[in-house]
Amino acid sequence: MHEMSLAINIVELVSEKAQAAGARKVMAIELEVGRLSGLMVEALAFCFEAVARDTLAEGAELLIRELDGLGNCLTCGHAFALDSLLAQCPQCGGYAVETVQGRELKVLSLTIDE
Amino acid sequence: MCDSCGCSQPENSVTITRVGQARPGPGAAESHHHPPQGQGRLVEVREAVLGKNDGIAAHNRDFFRQRRVVALNLVSSPGSGKTTILERTIRELRGEIPMAVIEGDQQTMLDAERIEATGVPVVQVNTGAGCHLDADMVHQALHQLDLAANSLLFIENVGNLVCPAMFDLGEAAKVVIISVTEGEDKPLKYPAMFDAASLCLINKTDLLPHVDFDVARCREYALRVNHHLEFFEISARTGEGMPGWLDWLRSQI
Numbered sequence: 345m346h347e348m349s350l351a352i353n354i355v356e357l358v359s360e361k362a363q364a365a366g367a368r369k370v371m372a373i374e375l376e377v378g379r380l381s382g383l384m385v386e387a388l389a390f391c392f393e394a395v396a397r398d399t400l401a402e403g404a405e406l407l408i409r410e411l412d413g414l415g416n417c418l419t420c421g422h423a424f425a426l427d428s429l430l431a432q433c434p435q436c437g438g439y440a441v442e443t444v445q446g447r448e449l450k451v452l453s454l455t456i457d458e
Numbered sequence: 459m460c461d462s463c464g465c466s467q468p469e470n471s472v473t474i475t476r477v478g479q480a481r482p483g484p485g486a487a488e489s490h491h492h493p494p495q496g497q498g499r500l501v502e503v504r505e506a507v508l509g510k511n512d513g514i515a516a517h518n519r520d521f522f523r524q525r526r527v528v529a530l531n532l533v534s535s536p537g538s539g540k541t542t543i544l545e546r547t548i549r550e551l552r553g554e555i556p557m558a559v560i561e562g563d564q565q566t567m568l569d570a571e572r573i574e575a576t577g578v579p580v581v582q583v584n585t586g587a588g589c590h591l592d593a594d595m596v597h598q599a600l601h602q603l604d605l606a607a608n609s610l611l612f613i614e615n616v617g618n619l620v621c622p623a624m625f626d627l628g629e630a631a632k633v634v635i636i637s638v639t640e641g642e643d644k645p646l647k648y649p650a651m652f653d654a655a656s657l658c659l660i661n662k663t664d665l666l667p668h669v670d671f672d673v674a675r676c677r678e679y680a681l682r683v684n685h686h687l688e689f690f691e692i693s694a695r696t697g698e699g700m701p702g703w704l705d706w707l708r709s710q711i
Contacts, residue, residue: 346621429649
């Protein structure tokens, strides 16, 4: 359940940024979540609710921007969509695939009430 | 199904809204969410969720580099034999390479006591409810250790094949351990850990005659996930296969 640690990290980062911006309350948190990042959004929301209690982030809406996985085959150079870390190149069948996108986990922005 | 417990209508639950896909690269800012006018102010952040952890991990890594300490993060399911591997490794290399250990467990000092009996410095970190070590726990533990130059530091993570994969501790490499009493399909079921590791130890090979574990298939599955992965097949109990692993450790110093 690493979502608990991730929720704590999100709330700490968000609280710090919100305080610096003079927020009274955080209304929304926009997150970028790569599909290969290992984060379960529903599990994160469950943990976030508990962690955000009594902070500026309490009650904030989570806006999730999912980012598709993209891979590059190191054997034949083919670029293709990755839906897991186990993907096989659809062109040559190779497994030597470099993940070029999909591991991201970022706080993009906050919407604050001043 | 759940008419009575109310789980389908949680009270005060967090609202999750999936918005249009973020695009990577310089154009990404344009795809940002914009609050409706008069409803709050947008504050740009664009920072990694684990940025703080990664910053402390980088600090740990600098410290290791300056001291010429090779830190290895040992990860596996519970019961794969991490502590037994460490006990054997320390016995074999003692007097040749200085070593120290950080032990991560949710509870107890049991593993630290086993390591202490081998005579090397050890710090136990209890994570309580936590399912993995993070960079700050390792940083705190480093303040309690006097590490020798040109030494090995083994960080035994909490037994868990999922969560520790996400948290950089500042280590030189993650070493994933799988024992032959587990399923050979673990690399397919838990790919993130095998993807994050540089080396894989297949432990308890002395039990191979008694189990159905197919070593070649396990290696093939792990290589599908991570084509850079190197392997050693060992038995920490009998010592079989240990020389390859010990030579690998010597080559890291």
